[in-house]
Amino acid sequence: MPDWLLIGARSLLFVGVLFVITKLIGKKQISELSFFEYVAGITIGSIAGEIIMGLDNHWASGILSIMIFGLVTLFADILSLKSKSFRDFFEGKGTVFIKDGKILEDNLKKERYSIDDLSSLLRQQKVFKAADVEFAVLEPRGDLSIMLKKENQPLTPKDLNLNLPQEKEPQTVIMDGKILNDPLSVSGKTRKWLNMEVEKLGLTLDNVFLGQIDSYGELTVDVYDDTINVPAPQQRPLLLAMIKKCAADMEIFSLQTDSKKAQQMYEKNAEKLNQVLQKLSPYLK
The missing domain is CATH 4.10.860 (DNA Excision Repair, Uvrb; Chain A)
Structure with missing residues (x-):
């Protein structure tokens, strides 16, 4: 078999293997990685690349290695759910960078973070002065969680004793000009009602790219032709x-x-x- 054909076949095989392993490990593996998951992910990718390009290697050995790394990662995740001490060792613990409005320089040095690194993390949270922060902790995943001082926190309706309606998930009832029956049923509306609402807007279903019903039962739409000005709901x-x-x-x-x-x-x-x-x-x- 020609080398290019062999490489192509191995590539397709290992795409399937990696997909299965990733599904087995779960979404956590592709979102926020712990230290071990980071190492395991790199190793699995390296093994796959080596087996795909190494024409003299055995496919079964590569698949076995990937399966071992995937299963070890899966078992480690399961143990971390059952044991707090193992979770602290496996995933690490948060490190406090700011407490009571004061920067903890020793903790910065411990994690090998400079004041520029801390300032960059604060700016990512839309905070431009460390003095505005009451508490900040570096999470095991590398994110910085902050709590602003009381006087710097934004006002909420609760602070003003305002009662606001509870928002529910909007239901997408039209997509690409087609009515979606299940979301329409969940929203408590009928096809007849939907067609009437679309007609009130001076549109046809073919013109509608996306249509959603909000928690108030009002229909909002986005149309293919961006030059068309669709009126907002007025009920x-x-x-x-x-x-x-x-x-x-x-x-x-x-x-x-x-x-x-x-x-x-x-x-x-x-x-x-x-x-x-x-x-x-x-x-x-």
Whole structure:
């Protein structure tokens, strides 16, 4: 068999072998690597490359070596889930770089990090002053986790005692001009409703590249032709405006009537509508 054909056959074989080993080890192997996983990954790749190009080597030996490294990595991951001490040894422990707003120089030297390295890691977290950080730790995977000082943390709705609606995963109901039945069913909508909404936007299904239904039941679309200006959903803003108008009308009616009883009725209902507005505003804005 010609060398080029032999190399091609071995390449295809080891692509399959490496795929199986990677699936066996799991997604962790291709995301964030521990020291051992890093070494095992390099070794597995080197073995595969050597067997593919080494025309005198046996295929079975290469596959056996890859299987051994893959299984050792898998067993090490399983043991790390069961034993905290083994996990600390296998994956390492975090190192504190900043504590109580102060940089720990000894820990930087221990991990062989310079102040420039620390500054670079902070900038990746969009922090440009070490003095703004209350606590920072270098994770075993090499990422820097930080906690800003209280006065530098961004405000959240909880800090302002604001109640916001719970967001749910949007459902992709149209893709490449085709309706996806399962997501449409999960969203609680029908094909008839979807076709009507697309028609309201002045489009046809063939024009829609992507269509999604959000947690409010509104359809948003992206079209193939970027020159087409697709209007944003208006149901919620229109409902909010309608309730505000009704509340304002009630207040005007209470001022215009000469009947004390009617005035009290209008004021009472205006107050109820304002209470409804207060509760629904976070959901309708």
